[in-house]
Amino acid sequence: MMASLLDTLVSKMPSLSASDHASVVSLNLFVALLCACIVLGHLLEENRWMNESITALLIGLATGVVILLISNGKSSHLLVFSEDLFFIYLLPPIIFNAGFQVKKKQFFRNFVTIMLFGAIGTVVSCTVITLGVTQFFKKLDIGTFDLGDYLAIGAIFAATDSVCTLQVLNQDETPLLYSLVFGEGVVNDATSVVVFNAIQSFDLTHLNHEAAFRLLGNFFYLFLLSTLLGVATGLISAYIIKKLYFGRHSTDREVALMMLMAYLSYMLAELFDLSGILTVFFCGIVMSHYTWHNVTESSRITTKHAFATLSFLAETFIFLYVGMDALDIDKWRSVSDSPGTSVAVSSILIGLLMLGRAAFVFPLSFLSNLAKKNQSERIDFKMQVVIWWSGLMRGAVSMALAYNKFTRAGKTDLRGNAIMITSTITVCLFSTVVFGMLTKPLIRFLLPHQKATTSFLSDGNTPKSIQIPLIDQDSFIEFAGNHNVPRPDSIRGFLTRPTRTVHYYWRQFDDSFMRPVFGGRGFVPFVPGSPTERDPPTDLSRA
Numbered sequence: 001m002m003a004s005l006l007d008t009l010v011s012k013m014p015s016l017s018a019s020d021h022a023s024v025v026s027l028n029l030f031v032a033l034l035c036a037c038i039v040l041g042h043l044l045e046e047n048r049w050m051n052e053s054i055t056a057l058l059i060g061l062a063t064g065v066v067i068l069l070i071s072n073g074k075s076s077h078l079l080v081f082s083e084d085l086f087f088i089y090l091l092p093p094i095i096f097n098a099g100f101q102v103k104k105k106q107f108f109r110n111f112v113t114i115m116l117f118g119a120i121g122t123v124v125s126c127t128v129i130t131l132g133v134t135q136f137f138k139k140l141d142i143g144t145f146d147l148g149d150y151l152a153i154g155a156i157f158a159a160t161d162s163v164c165t166l167q168v169l170n171q172d173e174t175p176l177l178y179s180l181v182f183g184e185g186v187v188n189d190a191t192s193v194v195v196f197n198a199i200q201s202f203d204l205t206h207l208n209h210e211a212a213f214r215l216l217g218n219f220f221y222l223f224l225l226s227t228l229l230g231v232a233t234g235l236i237s238a239y240i241i242k243k244l245y246f247g248r249h250s251t252d253r254e255v256a257l258m259m260l261m262a263y264l265s266y267m268l269a270e271l272f273d274l275s276g277i278l279t280v281f282f283c284g285i286v287m288s289h290y291t292w293h294n295v296t297e298s299s300r301i302t303t304k305h306a307f308a309t310l311s312f313l314a315e316t317f318i319f320l321y322v323g324m325d326a327l328d329i330d331k332w333r334s335v336s337d338s339p340g341t342s343v344a345v346s347s348i349l350i351g352l353l354m355l356g357r358a359a360f361v362f363p364l365s366f367l368s369n370l371a372k373k374n375q376s377e378r379i380d381f382k383m384q385v386v387i388w389w390s391g392l393m394r395g396a397v398s399m400a401l402a403y404n405k406f407t408r409a410g411k412t413d414l415r416g417n418a419i420m421i422t423s424t425i426t427v428c429l430f431s432t433v434v435f436g437m438l439t440k441p442l443i444r445f446l447l448p449h450q451k452a453t454t455s456f457l458s459d460g461n462t463p464k465s466i467q468i469p470l471i472d473q474d475s476f477i478e479f480a481g482n483h484n485v486p487r488p489d490s491i492r493g494f495l496t497r498p499t500r501t502v503h504y505y506w507r508q509f510d511d512s513f514m515r516p517v518f519g520g521r522g523f524v525p526f527v528p529g530s531p532t533e534r535d536p537p538t539d540l541s542r543a
Contacts, residue, residue, distance in 0.1 A: 030320075033063060037316050049437040051167045053319045053395075057432055060323020068327060086400040087276070090314040092266040095277050097311035098186050099284025100262075100292075101304075103171060106179035107285075113368045113379075114180060117387070118187025119223070121360035122158050126195060128356035129349075130154030136348045140341055143416020151199045152405050156424065157353050159192035160185060161395030161432070163315065165386070168443050176376075177383050177447075181390045189397050190277040194222045196401050197273075226269055226278035233265035233279070234286025235518050238294055242519035247296035254295045255302050258287065262307075294519040318396040319432075325399075326425045334418035342419055346426040353427070354392060361388040382446040389442060393431045398424060 037059055041052035107114065134150045145153075162185035171178035198218050202211065237258060246254040262283055269279035284307075292300060335342045365379045365387070372378045379387070402424040406417040514520070 029063075033059060033320055034313065034316055037320060041316075048440055051436065051440070052316065053163050053167070054433055054436050056316050056319035057323040057429070060320040061326060061429075062323075063320075064324040064327035067324070068329065074329065083400045083404045086318070086396060088267075088270070090318055090396075092263060092276065092280050093307065093310040093314050095186065095189070096262050096266070096280045096284040097307045098182070099281040100288045100307050102182065102285065102288075103175070103179065104285060104289065106171075106175045107183050110176065110179050110183065112371075113364075114183035114187060116364045116368065117180065117184040117361070119191050121184070121364060122188050122191040123195070124360040125353070125356035126151075126154040126158040126192070128154075128359050129157050129352045132348070132352040132355070137345070140344060141338075142341060142345060142419045143414060145416065148199060148202075149405075152196060152401075153420070155192050155196040155199060156398050156401045156405065157349055157394065157427070158188070158195070158356065159394070159397040159401065160188050160391040161393045161397065162390045163393070163395065165390035165393075165439055165443070168440050169386075174447065176379070177386060180379070180383075180387060184387070184391070186277070186281055188391070190226075190275050190281065191223075192397060192401070193277055194219060194226075194275045196405075197275075198222070200405075222275050223278065225272075226275035227282050229269055229272070229274060230265050230279035230282035230284075231286050233261060233268065234283045234291065237261040237287060238290035238518040238520075241291055242294040245294075247299060251296050251299045251302070255299050255306070258291060258295070258299075258303055259306070261291075262287065290515070290518045290520045293521045322396060322399055322425075322428060326429055331418055331421050331425070334415055335422050338419075342422055342426070345419055345423040346430070349423060349427050350430065353394070353431075357388050357391050361391070386443060386446060389435070389439065392435045394424075394428045395432060399428055 037052070037056040040059070041055045044050040044055055130150050130153065133153050137145060137150075162181050165181055166178070166185070169178045169181060171182075198215055201218075202215055241254055241257065246257065262280065265283040266276040266280040269276040292303065295303070362384055365384045369378045402421055406420045510520075
């Protein structure tokens with residue numbers, strides 16, 4: 001009787017429709033491909049030419065070829081690309097983890113130089129690319145573009161992807177170079193998106209001096225408010241966890257709250273039309289400086305590796321999909337009648353992005369070196385070449401912005417828009433595979449003592465920098481005591497030692513006002529019976 005009842009219930013259950021079944025099959029294959037990327041990436045770890053991003057890209061290309069053959073040329077991918085999927089679900093964990101795991105003492109020590117490269121440099125690169133495409137594209141028969149289109153193209157191809165270089169650099173052996181490449185990459189992505197959105201929201205048909213100043217003001221407005229929102233969200237999470245101390249009952253709650261608050265910061269920025277990239281990045285920095293120290297030891301370990309794992313999976317997912325989408329037959333069919341034009345456009349874009357990159361890296365490095373008296377803090381020519389090279393790769397941000405500008409629901413009917421989409425795909429593939437494969441040999445040639453790094457995590461066991469830490473007051477005082485470095489007590493002292501002076505006063509303010517309210521290392525109240533460890537934990541903010 002029980003068996004017959006089960007048979008009746010099963011027979012009445014709705015079966016999967018054909019579309020639902022196809023979605024389940026696609027997701028299964030995609031998860032299997034992600035597993036394959038992880039395994040092959042591990043096996044090719046020591047390879048001279050390959051890294052995990054190139055591996056995922058090539059697997060995506062190979063999978064796209066197989067799907068094309070099976071579907072008789074109808075489709076090359078398992079999932080339909082959506083810029084919403086990228087910006088809402090995949091990008092936030094990558095950027096948040098970048099802020100959460102960054103070695104802040106090096107990042108903020110070189111903050112001015114990073115902002116020069118990431119913000120000013122991106123605007124310079126965008127300007128060079130815009131001027132170049134305005135001149136060259138008018139001579140090619142690719143459709144009618146207005147000033148807004150040319151500016152958008154400049155913003156699209158000003159967005160870099162320095163993942164390949166960061167996978168080769170070792171942040172302990174070359175802390176200055178790593179912090180510059182890493183910091184510039186994050187600020188560059190944020191600046192590119194902010195510039196792109198500002199261009200999209202302005203009517204550029206009647207451009208004048210007033211409109212130009214409003215565009216510039218809107219840029220700084222987005223930049224400042226996005227940063228403040230990220231800092232505020234991080235501080236709120238630190239205050240809540242410090243006051244309520246969820247760990248006394250459940251570590252799951254505090255881990256969940258950290259994750260949700262991090263994601264909330266990004267979504268709030270999108271809600272208020274701000275830059276979610278900047279917001280979630282600075283939220284990650286603030287959370288690692290305050291919130292992370294207010295949770296239990298088990299939660300610290302969990303969050304540190306959970307955020308890194310989510311970021312890794314999102315990056316692999318993006319490169320895998322870009323590889324498959326590169327063979328989308330519909331886009332290539334639109335430009336099949338003029339392959340020479342598509343190749344010319346791609347070649348022009350690659351040349352312009354190399355020129356735009358050089359237009360700011362070397363001049364800004366020269367200016368930065370003028371302000372540095374210590375030889376170890378200067379950017380030598382070999383480092384400048386590595387910084388220039390690290391920004392030649394183009395990736396998912398460029399792809400997503402191009403789809404946002406030149407497609408509707410992932411499809412495009414206009415020939416000019418189709419050429420821009422296929423050219424963007426070509427530039428991303430060529431730069432990631434060719435430039436990416438040459439990255440390891442180039443860095444080993446320029447920096448022969450450089451050892452490849454296998455992790456982005458700021459592990460507490462990694463060697464400390466021999467330089468004065470940026471946000472480490474104890475080390476500063478110890479260094480000053482051993483080397484007779486005078487305290488910054490005058491305007492002259494501030495001008496001659498601006499970095500040390502700013503951080504000295506920041507540490508005083510942080511220890512006197514911020515940490516007693518928001519927590520942090522040494523300021524977490526003891527709760528009887530709580531699982532807080534007895535020994536002081538490794539300070540992620542000082543790692």
